[in-house]
Amino acid sequence: xxxxxxxxxxxxxxxxxxxxxxxxxxxxxxxxxxxxxxxxxxxxxxxxxxxxxxxxxxxxxxxxxxxxxxxxxxxxxxx
Amino acid sequence: xxxxxxxxxxxxxxxxxxxxxxxxxxxxxxxxxxxxxxxxxxxxxxxxxxxxxxxxxxxxxxxxxxxxxxxxxxxxxxxxxxxxxxxxxxxxxxxxxxxxxxxxxxxxxxxxxxxxxxxxxxxxxxxxxxxxxxxxxxxxxxxxxxxxxxxxxxxxxxxxxxxxxxxxxxxxxxxxxxxxxxxxxxxxxxxxxxxxxxxxxxxxxxxxxxxxxxxxxxxxxxxxxxxxxxxxxxxxxxxxxxxxxxxxxxxxxxxxxxxxxxxxxxxxxxxxxxxxxxxxxxxxxxxxxxxxxxxxxxxxxxxxxxxxxxxxxxxxxxxxxxxxxxxxxxxxxxxxxxxxxxxxxxxxx
Numbered sequence: 001x002x003x004x005x006x007x008x009x010x011x012x013x014x015x016x017x018x019x020x021x022x023x024x025x026x027x028x029x030x031x032x033x034x035x036x037x038x039x040x041x042x043x044x045x046x047x048x049x050x051x052x053x054x055x056x057x058x059x060x061x062x063x064x065x066x067x068x069x070x071x072x073x074x075x076x077x078x079x
Numbered sequence: 080x081x082x083x084x085x086x087x088x089x090x091x092x093x094x095x096x097x098x099x100x101x102x103x104x105x106x107x108x109x110x111x112x113x114x115x116x117x118x119x120x121x122x123x124x125x126x127x128x129x130x131x132x133x134x135x136x137x138x139x140x141x142x143x144x145x146x147x148x149x150x151x152x153x154x155x156x157x158x159x160x161x162x163x164x165x166x167x168x169x170x171x172x173x174x175x176x177x178x179x180x181x182x183x184x185x186x187x188x189x190x191x192x193x194x195x196x197x198x199x200x201x202x203x204x205x206x207x208x209x210x211x212x213x214x215x216x217x218x219x220x221x222x223x224x225x226x227x228x229x230x231x232x233x234x235x236x237x238x239x240x241x242x243x244x245x246x247x248x249x250x251x252x253x254x255x256x257x258x259x260x261x262x263x264x265x266x267x268x269x270x271x272x273x274x275x276x277x278x279x280x281x282x283x284x285x286x287x288x289x290x291x292x293x294x295x296x297x298x299x300x301x302x303x304x305x306x307x308x309x310x311x312x313x314x315x316x317x318x319x320x321x322x323x324x325x326x327x328x329x330x331x332x333x334x335x336x337x338x339x340x341x342x343x344x345x346x347x348x349x350x351x352x353x354x355x356x357x358x359x360x361x362x363x364x365x366x367x368x369x370x371x372x373x374x375x376x377x378x379x380x381x382x383x384x385x386x387x388x389x390x391x392x393x394x395x396x397x398x399x400x401x402x403x404x405x406x407x408x409x410x411x412x413x414x415x416x417x418x419x420x421x422x423x424x425x426x427x428x
Contacts, residue, residue: 010198039201039399040274046281048167048206049199063167063194064301 001031001078006042006052006062013051016065020053023071031075095296099156110149117142136326143238143318143364148311150237151230152303158192158229159302163295165193167203170220174212179263182216187255190223191248197225197393204400205278214271215263222413223255226388230310231359238367246424247380251388254416261412270405310360317364324368334373344378345421349414352385362386376428381421389413 003020007013017035024031036042036054045052049063053071055078060066066074117138121127127134170189174182195203200221207217227248236244337344366379394406401409 008198008201010196012196012198039205040278042202043205043209043278044281046206048171048203049194049196050202063199 001029001075002034002056003031003075004034004036004052004054006036006045006047006054007050008037008039008042010050012065016051016053019065019068020071023068023075027072029075095293095300099296099299106149106153110146113142113146113149132326136322139325140318140322143321144315147234147237147314147318148307150233151310151314152307154229154233155306156299156303159299160295161192162194162302163290163298165189167193167195167199167206169193171207171210171212174207174216174220175210177216179213179215180260182213183219183256183259183263186212186216186219186259187223187252190220190255191227191252193220193224195224197390197396200393200396201399204397205275208271208275209278213263214268215259215261217259218262218409219255219259222258222388223251225390225393226255226384227251228359228387230306231363231383231387234314234359234363238363239370243376243380247384250380250420250424251384254384254388254413254420258409258412258416262409265408267405267408270402270408272400272402275400310358313358313361314364317361321364321368325371328368328372331373333369337369337374337378339375339377339425341378344375345381345418345425348378348382348421349385349418352382353389353410353414354391355386357386359383359387375425377421377424377426380424381417384417384420385414388417 003024005013005017005020007016013035017033021033023029024033042050042052045054045059047059047062051065052062053060053066053074055074058078060074061070120141121134121138122129127137170186170193173189174186177185204217204221207220208214231247232244235247335341337348362383366383369379369382370376389410394410397406397409
């Protein structure tokens, strides 16, 4: 599984990245977590608000930091 | 500010409609009784000297802090709900294909209600240009979104009344409409970084679902949590500074250098305000004190708009996509717009 956090470095982006990394470790999820901070690459996903959360190349949320159980649900769906 | 979440988010949210319905009457009772409670606290319980300046400063502080925080919570909650009806995508769609002037009016108005944060300014800028929205219209949005801000609105309403709040919104709209329109007329597209036009923005795959009322109320709570937890400290500090000056500085202290008759006061206030960076929460209680001590409304409003509407960090972010001549033109036009508003107000009031 591949999880990407899209963001140029705003505070919410940092919060989300940390949250996702923590969740992945806590729940022993086999996933590669990547931070994407180049604008050109962020724009490929078509979002206009950061941070974006991308699971297996599908944008699941943007512009907000979703709740833990919501993120876990998306991860489960993608597995 | 709440973003957008793919399906299944809503079933996690329980019935939340009932809580605000219960809380609202409590809010009203609290709000209407602050002055009474504060006065009896200061004069009857602590028996402070009614004529002393210290008493006045303390009374000012313990009255203004809860009043402004209550107002802020309510408005941020309501704005949070309103914003859940808007999104950058919907705004972009609404602006596509609109002619220049109408586009500027719509972009400025939508700038008030569309969820926006300056850290998302670039993706939004790119997203707008990509779908063919003219540069001038995009700028109207980018000027209005930070300048007309719900925290500023609450503070102006709470501290000066509805007329000043209305003036702030309408002049903010005028500045963003005309600045954007002028930028559009000047044909400055050549000063956008080349790579911007090579970006191929992808299509967003999220289907925006029909949000339930519960979801929107949740959005209101999230906004309150995010904004109030961030700005309350600035409000408390701002009002504390205000209380100190309120009690101790003579009433016409500012008149000599920020008064109506000083012609250079407005440009000076704007020049000082542009590089300063503060959120509305920190600057408005200070503006209140300036006004109280004899600074004119036009000069104070110009200072406030320059501080919150134009900021150095935002222009640095914009440098990634704009070349210097365009940045300077943008800052210059907006600054001149703010000055005109300042002069106008000094002339009228």
